[in-house]
Amino acid sequence: MNPEHVPVLVVGAGLAGLSAATFLGLHGVPALVVDKHPSTAQHPKARGQFPHTMQALRIAGVDEDFLAAQPADSGFTIKIAASTSGPVFTTILAGGSPDFSAFSRNAWANASQEKAEVILLRRARELGAEVRFSTKVESLAQDSEGVTAVLRELPAGATREVRADYVVGADGHRSPIREWLGIGRHGRGVLSESVNAVFEADLGEGFDGRNVVFYLQNPELPGSGGALTSTDHRNRFAIGVGQVDEVDEQRWTELIRIATGLPDLEPKLVEQNSHTTVSALVADRFSSGRVHLIGDAVRTMPPHGAMGGNSAIMDGFHLAWKLAMVVKGQAGQGLLDSHDSERRPYSEILVEQQYANMVQRNSPQLADGSEAELIDPALTILxxxxxxxxxxxxxxxxxxxxxxxxxxxxxxxxxxxxxxxxxxxxxxxxxxxxxxxxxxxxxxxxxxxxxxxxxxxxxxxxxxxxxxxxxxxxxxxxxxxxxxxxxxxxxxxxxxxxxx
Missing domain, CATH: 3.40.30.120 (Glutaredoxin)
Structure with a gap:
């Protein structure tokens, strides 16, 4: 049986992959998207869309959907504190975002990744993409004419071959595709490990629990710090603290009480003991032959500044028009060389900016003078x-x-x-x-x-x-x-x- 043929195979149905598929469809090139997970993200993860991202989403016809998906109170607050009850050391944002209206018509949005992926999935399909979940890429082999991928239906289904003109690797920070291509990474490496939980609790009158991030600096927490963030659900929060062994329910209750400054709080645990690795790394190359990498496959950074999710969406936006013009014979394959030369220098800067933010907000003990000077967000964004x-x-x-x-x-x-x-x-x-x-x-x-x-x-x-x-x-x-x-x-x- 001859392999199935597609113009572009996108591996990964997160923000980067679904963005690439959406914009490819907008330019008239339907993509096949595969993802090993059974569905889109089931956790808020990254949150917030900057004006340049909203401009791209407006072009895709989904900006209003993103605005509608944000919490009812769209004001965003970021504080550095010992606990959510105080003392507060610094307020970075107080219920709002910088005013960029002189440079962009597009407003900020604050949709979670959980909702953003659903919006992009729907739009990608409307524009002709086929998206297959529970499908793993077993191998890739490329030649001068295209790329052959072996796909397996999970958990242990049949395999099939797909022949693609080009492949977009949006398969996350562990990226098997990046590994298969032999592309290394450079940077500061792994910075921290954390253990996380999601809980429900009433944190008290006057607490804006719907749209807030607290970066915690507290010696009573493992690693002397952590973070507590709101979710899409009122009175539901996510907490992360420095790496420790598996935490039982009693210990989580203690940690949540320390993080909230409420010693009598009785939180209800919804999820517990997921682990997160924070690193600062950039791929040595963003392309190899007919395979092009985007999102976490090419950069990982501390989650201090929200550029991880935004840059993932914008990777898809910037790569898609180039791929589409090459696929349609309107441009030479050399156009795709610009994916690396244009996006990699920017990624180097973003990673260092978010590392500097992490040092300032969450890990002052890491300050050693090597961190970058913080740049005006108007510059990094627009x-x-x-x-x-x-x-x-x-x-x-x-x-x-x-x-x-x-x-x-x-x-x-x-x-x-x-x-x-x-x-x-x-x-x-x-x-x-x-x-x-x-x-x-x-x-x-x-x-x-x-x-x-x-x-x-x-x-x-x-x-x-x-x-x-x-x-x-x-x-x-x-x-x-x-x-x-x-x-x-x-x-x-x-x-x-x-x-x-």
């Missing part, structure tokens, strides 16, 4: 640049990885300057921004010759805002990053960006 990759780099580009969204330059590799008049035109194709109608016929001819979709949009604002003269143009990629600008050869620019 100001990151790709000075190399699928762009036409300018001769005087200084290679800076950030620019403040309040002072956009329009340089290739940067996010296109925010404008209410253009925000809704990005996401599905390349866009040419210009104030001059002289580009209309030329752009249409080039798009026809290359066989791609190219939207021409006449801007009303001063083109100098984009760094071009009135007779110039700015070429914007489907992910909202500038690929090229100028008055020169549009076809050559597109060929460079598309590796053709």
């Amino acid at each position: 100001g990151y640049r790709c000075p190399t990759g699928a762009i036409v780099r300018e001769a005087d580009d200084d290679g800076a990885l950030f620019e403040h969204p309040a002072e956009p330059t329009g340089r290739p590799g940067s996010r296109v300057p925010y404008s209410e008049s253009t925000v809704d035109i990005f996401g599905r194709s390349f866009v040419l921004l210009t104030a001059s109608s002289t580009w209309d016929e030329k752009a249409a001819d080039v798009a026809g010759k290359l066989g791609i979709d190219l939207v021409i949009h006449h801007v009303q604002e001063d083109p100098a805002r984009y760094g071009v003269r009135r007779d110039g143009a700015v070429l914007v990629r489907p992910d909202g990053f500038v690929a090229w600008r100028g008055e020169g050869d549009l076809e050559a620019a597109l060929r460079t960006a598309l590796a053709r």
Whole structure:
């Protein structure tokens, strides 16, 4: 029997894999998604979606679903304290998020991973993806024409072969695919081990138990610290403390009382003794041949800053348009090389930023001067640049990885300057921004010759805002990053960006 053929096989149905499948479908490429687990996540896990993520989710048509999935009180509070009853050492957020409305139309959302995966699963299927749970990848073998995967239905079902043009490895921090490819990781390594529980309790009047994180610094807790977070259910909380042996119910009650500062509390345990390893590691390569890695398969970081879940979704967003154009023959395979050159430097920064957050919030004893200086979130979220990759780099580009969204330059590799008049035109194709109608016929001819979709949009604002003269143009990629600008050869620019 000939193997089943799919254009893209996505391994892993978490935030990264379902995001990749959703955006592949949006670009007209149906994916097969497999996951060894029986369903999507059954625990809140990562929580919160930043404006750049919400912009991508808006393009996918699910931003309103994410807003509806957040707790009724969407204000988010983060405190560093000895216990939830105090004393409080620092309040990082007090019921709200930074105001980025000058740089983005999209609001923050605070949906849990448990609900986010359900939303993305539904949308991926609507857009043509087939998702198979309880299905494990036994092996991968790639050649110059594609990748052969052996899939097994769990718990011990039959195996079948699938032939894919490309594979997206979104199979988590242990990533068998990464191991099969022989891709190593580098970084600070394993930072801590924790044991976790979920409990129900009334923590008292005035306690915002619906949307809160407490980072605990308390010598009475194992490892002298831990974390207590709200869940999607009122009066239900998750707690994690430093690595200890299996904890019985009586000891969990003691630990919860210490963490809450309520010595007479009678918590009801819902789950107990799950274990978490916190590490700071980045894959040495994000791609190998026809296999491309995203999410926890390429980076693991402390959960202090919420960029783990956000970067997983955005990996899928940034990779999908490239894969889709290559699958459809609109771009050369070299376009996929930019997945590593664009996403890996950013990942290095995110991991170090969240490590620095962990030291500040949860583990001051680790401070040794090697931790990174914290960067303005506006830069890490909306100001990151790709000075190399699928762009036409300018001769005087200084290679800076950030620019403040309040002072956009329009340089290739940067996010296109925010404008209410253009925000809704990005996401599905390349866009040419210009104030001059002289580009209309030329752009249409080039798009026809290359066989791609190219939207021409006449801007009303001063083109100098984009760094071009009135007779110039700015070429914007489907992910909202500038690929090229100028008055020169549009076809050559597109060929460079598309590796053709």
